[in-house]
Each structure stands twice: as structure tokens, then as C-alpha cells.
Amino acid sequence: MNMKIDTKALVNRKVGLDRRNLLKMTGTGMAALSVGIAASGQAVAQSQVNLSDTWDKTFAKSDKVGHRKVTFKNRYGIILAADLYQPKNASGRLAAIAVSGPFGAVKEQASGLYAQTMAERGFVTLAFDPSYTGESSGETRNMASPDVNTEDFSAAVDFLGLQPNVDRDRIGAIGICGFSGMALTAATSDSRIKAVATASMYDMSRSMSRSHKDGYTMEQRQKVIDYISQQRWVDAESGKYALGYHEVPIDEKGNIVKGQRVLPETLPANPDPVLVAFFNYYKTPRGFHPKGINSTTAWTATTPMSFFSFPMYANIEMISPRPVLLVAGENAHSRYYSEDVYKVASDPKELVIVPNTDHVDLYDQMDKIPFDRLTSFFKQHLA
Template identity: 75%
Template sequence: MPLLNQKWDKTFAKSENVEHQKVSFKNRYGLVLVADLYQPKNRHEKLAAIALSGPFGAVKEQSSGLYAQTLAERGFITLAFDPSFTGESGGEPRNVASADINTEDFSAAIDFLGMQPNVDRNRIGVLAICGLSGMALTAATSDSRIKAVATASMYDMSRSISRGYQDSYTVEQRQKVIDYLSQQRWEDAGKGDYALGYHEVPFDENGNIIKGQRVLPETLPENAPTVLAAFYDYYRTPRGFHPRSINSSTAWTATTPISFFNFPMHANIDMISPRPILLIAGENAHSRYYSEDVYKQASEPKELLIIPKADHVDLYDNIKKIPFDKLSDFFQQNL
């Protein structure tokens, strides 16, 4: 259903060639999702549609909204949504992620799009950025209404959270994380509230778990690692800051990683075939290996597109590097 608050509150400029409407719908768990619906102006025939979300910890007013509006300018009906428990979408407690429920959110978006009178329900695809990419691919493995899948700067959050960056956790470290999460549940239950913490649990030089209350620091430390500096430059500066974004302002609940230890995503990725997959990654992205490994796992038809001189965050909002022509062609040809 349409919502009353239609104020423009995005991190990107509004297009004069697109109609925008804020809407809501429910997933199959009864949670209300809030989304931005973008439609090309002066088009009255049934059109192909795309559901979008991501990055992990972002909101629809950031990267996914930019992608959605740009693709609407190119003739698609697009829906950028906040996943359950985040942004303007419903669910308690706030700022918790679920590999299962957030995968379901994509199928719920397909439900909504397929009910719109100007959408051709046989021509619906999904596009996800960063950490929601794994959920989009997983949704497509069990939802044949999704006719094509594209990802940008893909992260596999199950792999990242449960095994560390480039699978660097030792078995002992993985067990330490599990023990920490298990004990945290008792702490939360005793307090009747949910502590915040890192969703990708780091270790100090002595092998101890590091705890924190924010995804990104208030100020960027001197000599910060390149990846941290790139994320900070997007989420914590006017470039991409949004007060509802977890990455801009706060952190996930400390026990959020539990779901991602339990739920390996896209385990049945071969079931997407013969529907096509497009994986886009920056040449210099620290996350590039996720797209490359999924490409190896997936069945045809599939394509891996590496963007020269681009890093992970470039594909969030750098319109000179995001391959919108390629994305438009991919969905036009396959929807």
C-alpha cells in the first residue's frame, strides 16, 4: 500500500524522469517492509520490474535507491526495500539480520511487484548490492518467479561472518565466536534487551575477541586500513550518510551472527539455471573473491564482470564506474 510520507530523503538527487512512491507490504512472516517504488514517467504498458536491496547495514535511501532510480530512468519499474528489522521496515528487535528472513524479503518484494497492474509478472528480476547479494541469489534458488539475478560488490555474509575475511578464522577462533555468541544470549535474556556488537567478530593480537558498539568509528583513525577508510568515506560523510543506516550510525545486535553460522547461503545455487546470473565486482575490491567463487559454483548462463580500477565501495554510488548500460542490457535481454 502507498504511504503518506513522500518526502525526498535520499543520498542522491531526485530524477525528473521518474515517478517515486513510498509503499509497504508484508513478507510471509507477517513483517511489514517499507520500500521506494520507482516508475518511468509516461509509460502505460506493462513493464519489466526489478527488486533491489543492499548493502548489508544500508537503507533504501542509499545505494539501492540510486540503482533503482537509475534503472527506472531506463524503463524498468523498480522497488528498493529496507530488509526486515532495519530502516523503515518492521520487526523487533531493531537492527538484527536473519539470513532466512532477509532472503524471504526478496520473495516478498516479488509478491508486491507481481500484484502491480503495470508490471509484467513474468518479467521480474532482482539486483542486490554487497551483503544482500547472497540473500538475492539464495531467494532465486527457491523462487522461480525471479527470472534474472544481478549482484554488485557481492558479499556472502554467511561465509564472511562464520569464517572471517578470506576464510581466515581458525577452527579455534570459530569456536571462540560461537562461545561468545552463546554466552551473549544469556546476558541479553537476563537484561531483557539486546546488546550491540560487531557482526564480523574481530580478534586482537592476543587472540581475544574485540567487542564494539558501532560498525564504523565516530572519527577515522590515522593510518586507517584502506577498506575501513573506503567504508567510512561512504557511510560517515555527507556522500552517503543516512541516519537510519546501521553502518552510518550504530551496529547490529551482538547475536546477529548466529543466523549466519546456521544458514549457509546459495548452497543450491545450481537451481537458478537456466535463469541467468550477472556478477559485478571491482578490480581492486577486497570482496572480489566472493563474486569469483560464486561464478565458479554457479551453472550457466552466468557472467562475471570485473570493473577496471574500481574498489568495493565505488560500486555503491560512483556513476562513472557502475555499469548501468550493462545492467540495463542484461535485464532487457533476460526479462
Template identity: 90%
Template sequence: MNRQNADERAVDEHAGFDLGRRNLLKMTGTGMAALSVGMAASGQAVAQSQVKLSDAWDKTFAKSDRVDYKKVTFKNRYGIILAADLYQPKNASGRMAAIAISGPFGAVKEQASGLYAQTMAERGFVTLAFDPSYTGESSGETRNVASPDINTEDFSAAVDFLGLQPNVDRDRIGAIGICGFSGMALTAATSDSRIKAVATASMYDMSRSMSRSHKDGYTMEQRHKVINYISQQRWIDAESGKPALGYHEVPFDEKGNILKGQRVLPESLPADPDPVLVAFFNYYKTPRGFHPRGINSTTAWTATTPMSFFSFPLYANIEMISPRPVLLVAGENAHSRYYSEDVYKEASNPKELVIVPNADHVDLYDQMDKIPFDKLTSFFKQHLA
């Protein structure tokens, strides 16, 4: 099944959810799209043989009349073409501070990162919400794979792009990582001094999560069981010539067997579901946050995705961010709260930890009354001054 049909089927499977312009999700099937991609300094255009962008406003949030918005593309250091949404304050003038934004893990720019980007643009920043490599509208084969290295590079590539914009001050660029892309944002800042300030929301450390599970709960036997499964899966993928899907963040069932499947989340909730599963389901699988290009909404990561995360710990050199500041935002009731608290202990000053009362992990994806946008605004205005 080609990608066009797969996207259409994903929408059909969720009847009753209307992105408003469903027909505009169809991709052109012939030719090479040549798009101007924000290389403003040179006026060049990049041939887009791998990236086809929809012109629809197909976000999971309402469009603001206070910002200017356009789709753009740019390349990372590995030659992968990233698709992004550029938001700018309407009628602004002069050189402004800018913020690169991505996450959550398995989401696309039409979901939480776009909401953050649009809101921060309303507050005076040039913002860029991007699809990570191999996902969403960005290029890269194989699809639905993640990498601690390449996804960290994606943030630096976003900084490249922002620094080429004529209305952006290169010395005033920051980053926001949401959920699983918090670790990539922090890691990028350890080796890219152009990122002058970094904030995280509902942080997940994907290296730690995949290799050690929630609150480091894996036994050594379980860790070996996971890597044995991944290793054997490589033989299967090599023989078939294509990667199998099926990575689950919690890969064991109640009997300790490895879970396999084509979906991150089930199509319906089981009886007496875990509250964390309910929170994710209520965002990704309902009109609140569903998007047909989102891995968490419609499909799964490749089964071997965890391999590189076992090998490469994120933000191993976190002390290198200092003297640039770090802001960590977590929900009071979030199952992931300990990631932010542990990073706060490890990071050098200046650093700040904000715990949002009565908020869980997923609340900080889109609940406007709980996301501390005033705090994010003051943080970046202070440190990108």
C-alpha cells in the first residue's frame, strides 16, 4: 500500500474525526516538487523529490490570527530534508529571538509542538516546529525510526535554518523539547553553543526509558531479553528486505512476553486500563490530538528502534550546557516527573524546575490552562535578550 493510501485509510479508520480539509491530505504522486525553503540569504530552492507538503491547515489546534505561518523545509547535516512550520508574530519588525521546537516522541508538528510554536510566536518569538527525521512530512528512509544522534542533529539543523532568516538574531536562538524530544534538545545544547537557552516540557529520556524502562524497573534479565529480541529481529528484517513495525515503549505483557504489534496505542481501551494509557489514548486516538501522520495516532515505530538508544545515552555531557540556562517543566501528577527532577539534579546552574499543580504528563501537550506559557515566555525573554 502506498503512503497516500495508508494516510487515507488511517483517517477512514477514525470516522467522525474531521481535520477540516481531509481531501487536502492527498499527496501528489508525480513529478518533483520544487519549494522555496527559507534559504533567504542565498535565494536558493531545494528540489523536493522526497518531501511533499500539504497546504492545508491540518493542525489539531485552531489557527491564530496574530501570527504569520508558512511551511518550510531544510536539510540536516546528514542530508535528510526536514519539514517544518514557521510561525512569526504578525506585523513584527527588526531582528527577533527564535525558538526551535519538536516532540513529543511519535508525534508530528501538527500536534503539541505546533501549538507551542504558535503560542510562543503570539508572544513575540519566531518559532519553528519541525517533524523529526524519518517521520511526518520529513524525509528519510526507513520510515518510523528514531535515533538519539540524528534526532539531536535535527535540533541543530533547525537552528541553522532559523539563523538564515533575515528577521532572526543568530545570537538569540533557543530550543524547546517536548516529551521524548526533551532529551534530544538537551543533548543538542551540550554540543551546539548557538542554542542559548533550552526548555523541556513533560520530559522523557528515551535512552533511559528504552534501555531501563519506567523508573529503571528492568532487571538485567529483562534488559537482555529486549536486546535479544531486537537482535533477532534484525535477521528477520534483513531476510524480508524491510523493517517490521512493533516497538512498544513498555514491550512486556503481564506474563513477561515481548509485545509485538502494528500500533503504539490500541484501537480501543481495554477493561480497567492503566491511567497512563488512558491519558495517552485520550490525546492521540481521539479528535483532541489525533493526526493521521502521527506515529502514536496510527502506527508504530520500527521494532528495532531501541537498538541505538541502548547504545547512546542522551545528555551525557549535560554540564556542557552551563552557563546557558535550562528550564524543566513537569506535571505534578506526571508519571514522567522523575526525569525532569533527575536532570535538575545533574544540570549545572543556571537551572530551574517548574512543577505544574494538578497536571499529568499529557496535560502539558495541549491544555492551555496548565501549560505555563507565561513562565516559558519570561524565561526566553530573559535569556534570549
């Protein structure tokens, strides 16, 4: 039986019902609707990504590689913006590497430097902005998701594998700082990632839920959860997403420190050396970029919620027999993350500790980043 459906009439009927229902709503119902409308409008506004060909990186452009800006979608329909680097005068199908990080940074910073340098060494590379960050789409802005951002790596593999000069059986990944955990997690469920390297690894789930070196007590962990949970009421009622530091600070009296930016505009007196290292990269011409969260603002205050319940690389044994290379600075405050992953990872694996190097040195210090070791690792395992 063939039926002709009057879709226009159906739409008009639905609009009429929606308007009548709207007139019935009062109080918190109207507030909730206004939040939904605002969120929907923002999402539509972010559905298109406009990219410029202007060189806007924190590092010099190489004359040894070709570069172009590209976009692609992840499995959730979010449009990711990226820089594709390709070695000049190369022929045949090449090995490729997806690169992202640090947490709160953009592709114009460390990940782009890694990508361009590895392209100089013969790989097709893709430095991408994670969902909700930089030039990539996704609402709410300045938000991170352990699930979605892990998927971003697999989406980058999708894109690379469709390039005519890429051998889709020879694709690897590099995660820097907080995106090391996402790269490792992606590899546990995506066997197309044939080799994974990390630099200055940070486990963001562990960091947010347990603090540095697992310093939170159980009481403090519960206090953070309570703060994030109550903040959701505030955000829902206001229709806005408050900002705050991704690792919720607790002061000496045991109170939550709210609304803190990732980095201050100026250094305090007698600052912690770790703060100084981050500040000297993100807040100075060395590494500042106006699109980077670490350079300019903060994450949404409720960002840690999903990280509490989503442990990174929980199935790390599933990466084997694909290899893992972990690179950390000898003096890095984050060194223990790489060492702990090395303990639980299956062979083949390698831990490289770079002498006289801190966490941030591995973002951009060309004399300290072991690019020769990274090159030999990927040439061996993406052969």
C-alpha cells in the first residue's frame, strides 16, 4: 500500500504542539527549555569549521614538508580541524602518524612541532585539535571527554588511512602530555594503530580523580565529586558552564578552590618550579597561542566528572603485540606516569628517560626531544 505523507503538515502540527506545550511551561521548566535552546544554538554555530591558510604556529615553518589544513569528522559527528604534514618529494605509500596534545593545547603548539618534525623524517603526519578545543567543533567549548577525545585519535586514523599516499596498515600515534592517555586508550580498542609513542605522559583520569602522585585522601576525592555534582545545578540553572582548573585544587584548610584558571596572568612570589615551567611555555611568546586553553583561560568546571569514572588504558594489555614507547624527562614531575605504564604494559615496550629534562622541555626543546629515537621506533614498527 502506497501512502503519500504530507511532511509539511506534520511539521506544522509538531510546531503547533510545541508552541502549546511551551505556553504551559513555567518556572524551572521554562529555564530548562531556554538552556536547551541556547545549547542547541551554540551547537549549530559550531557545526562548520572555517580554516585559514595563514601560518599561525609557535614554531617556524619547514621547507622540507608540505602543509595544509584539513577537517574530518569523528564517530560522534564532531568536525575536527587538523594540520596535515607531508614530506616533499616522497613517493609511494608512506607510513603515517596521528599526533595530539598536550591537554589544553592546540595543534599550533607542541603537537604541530612533533608532526612537522616527523614529516621531515619521512612520515605523513596529522596534528589535530581535540573535540571542543581550538579550531575543532563541539559544544560546550573548553570541555574534555576521555571517551570522545580517545575517539578523536581513531578518527584521525580514519582520515590518514583515506589519503592516497598513506599505507593504512602502517599508521601510528603520538600522544603528548595529557593526550598520551587517550592515545594509549585508543590503541587498546583500535588495532589499526600499529605503534604508540608518548611524551611527558600525563594520565588525566588519575590526575583529576586522585591528584598529583595520588595525593588525595578518600575524603578529599569525595569532596571533589560533591563540588562537581553541585556545580551541575549551578550550570543548569544559569544556562552557562562555569570555568575552573581541570584538577580541582584543595587548599591547606581542606576547602575547594573554585574557578581557578589553568595558569595565572603573572607568576606569584616564590612560585612552584612546575608552575614556572608551564608558565614559561604557555604564557610567553615561546609557546603562547590565543586558541589554546592553557594559554588563555580554563576548562569547564565540571570537566573532571567523566574522568572520575573513565580510567585510561584500563585494558592496556590489549595493545600487545603492538609496541609502546614512553618518553619522559629525568626531572619531570610527571615521570611516574610513564614509569607506572611501563610496569603494567606488555612487551614490546620501551621507556626512555631523557637526562636533565623536565616535563615541559619535551614540548619544544629540539635538543632534548629524542626525535632520532622516535624516528627509529616508528620506522621499525611501521615497516
